[in-house]
Amino acid sequence: MTSSVKRSCGDCTLCCKVMAIEALAKPANTWCRHCKPGRGCATYSARPGECEDFACLWLASDLLDERWKPNRSKLVLTTSEDGIEVRCDPGSPNAWRGEPYAGDIRAWAAEGERNDMTVVVIAGQRLILITPDREFDLGIVGPDERIVREVEGTKVVGARVVKDSQISDG
Ligand code: SF4
Ligand code: SF4
Secondary structure (H helix, E strand, O other): OOOOOOOOOOOOOOHHHHOOEHHHOEOOOOOOOOEEOOOEEOOHHHOOHHHHHOOOHHHHOOOOOHHHOHHHHOEEEEEOOOEEEEEEOOOOOOHHHOOOHHHHHHHHHHHHHHHOOEEEEEEOOEEEEEOOOOEEEEEEOOOOEEEEEEEEOOEEEEEEEEEHHHHHOO
16 A cells, blocks of 8 residues: 555555555455555545555565565554554465464464464454464454453453443443
8 A cells, every 4th residue: 555664566456455555435345446566556646644644564674574475464564552463365364373383373473472462364354363272263343343352360361242332331
């Protein structure tokens, strides 16, 4: 979507498929009507601010090597206030299970468990919470829902989805 960070998107346009764009009412996992896949944005100078501001983690950080380039890995990485989100190209929902991806994701999950951060894989509408030794398939998680983890010490031993209102109601 942008080309102004350390790297350039080059022939990658995967976020224009995978991410939802509110200003365009574009749902996740469908190509944006302005995207020329593999080539770029047909409305680049007039693209919405959320596109202009977006940089996936591969673009923003040289800690991820070329194998993680989204159009090669089929994975778009972003951060949230809770941790790392790994979104799969809907045409490759199991891309994250290959290597080096699965190994790196497990390592981030181990680091996350120590630091109270989550690592989630989003494949289609399914959200999967990853821990160092387990995965919790939480199904569809709505915008008004949240993941609640059950922990023993720092180890995550369970996870469930609850409505925001259930949390605020106590
Ligand atoms: S997914 Fe990342 S590298 Fe690919 S077009 Fe979007 S910002 Fe650029
Ligand atoms: S407007 Fe351009 S940058 Fe934004 S999602 Fe569509 S094709 Fe991508």
